[in-house]
Structure formats: structure tokens, C-alpha cells
Amino acid sequence: MYQDRVRAGSTGGGFLxxxxxxxxxxxxxxxxxxxxxLQPWQWxxxxxxxxDDVERAFWHNAMLLGCIATGLLAxxxxxxxxxxxxxxxxLGGEPGYAGVANHKHCARN
Structure with missing residues (x-):
């Protein structure tokens, strides 16, 4: 792995x-x-x-936000x-029922 670091450093830096x-x-x-x-010292x-630390933090935050979202939804x-x-x-009841009752009442009169 040390050789990979040196190689990445000699090409200007990079991810390993x-x-x-x-x-x-x-x-x-x-x-x-x-x-x-670090060129001045050839370092x-x-x-x-x-x-695994990143994954642990991600899942902790995902569970926390999921619980908050569930609470807000409730x-x-x-x-x-x-x-x-x-x-x-x-309104005095279900609007659909009131409409039907009104039509029945109007039909009788």
C-alpha cells in the first residue's frame, strides 16, 4: 500500500x-x-x-429522519x-347524505 501512496503522490495526488x-x-x-x-520536502x-464509520453515521441519520417523518405523518x-x-x-352530517335527503324532500313537494 505504501507504494500505491507514493505512486499517487508522484502523479499529483489522488484517492486510494x-x-x-x-x-x-x-x-x-x-x-x-x-x-x-508535498514537493518542498519530497513527502x-x-x-x-x-x-464502516460513514455507513454507521448514514444509517443512524436515516433511522432518525425516518422516525421524525413517521411522527410528522401521524x-x-x-x-x-x-x-x-x-x-x-x-355541516350537520355527511354532505352526500344531506344532498340525497334534500333531493328526496324537494321531490315530495
Whole structure:
């Protein structure tokens, strides 16, 4: 992997993808790194991020937002139900039933 870093640094920098164990762990995990050359000293500087950390953060946020969306949906459904119930109560019943009753009443007169 060191040779890949040197190669990426000699071409002006770039991303590297590999598998490395985290400190204190023997199991290799996916990692994305970026290498940048530092010309005055002929060095290459690299930094990286563990993909499993990114996935964990993503799924945590996805679950949190999913719970918030579910709560908001339940609130909206409850509000729509309450508003429609209030409107129907003010009208005196179901508008379709009132229309049919009105037509029957007018037909008799």
C-alpha cells in the first residue's frame, strides 16, 4: 500500500481504496484515503476515512429522519381527521347524505 501512496503522490495526488485493520483490531475494514504530494520536502501526505464509520453515521441519520417523518405523518393524519370531523359536524352530517335527503324532500313537494 505504501507504494500505491507514493505512486499517487508522484502523479499529483489522488484517492486510494483499500482494506486496513483499525487500531486495536485485526480484521481489515474498507478505507478510502487521499494522498497529496508535498514537493518542498519530497513527502506525501495522506488522510483517510473508514467506510464502516460513514455507513454507521448514514444509517443512524436515516433511522432518525425516518422516525421524525413517521411522527410528522401521524400528526398530519390526525390533524386532517380532526379537521374533517369538525367540518362534518358543522355541516350537520355527511354532505352526500344531506344532498340525497334534500333531493328526496324537494321531490315530495
Amino acid at each position: 481504496h483499500g482494506w486496513f485493520p483499525k487500531p486495536g483490531n485485526s480484521e481489515p475494514l474498507e478505507k478510502l484515503s487521499y494522498v497529496k504530494p 506525501t501526505i495522506s488522510t483517510g476515512i473508514d467506510i 400528526l398530519i393524519v390526525t390533524l386532517v381527521w380532526a379537521i374533517s370531523r369538525t367540518i362534518l359536524r358543522q
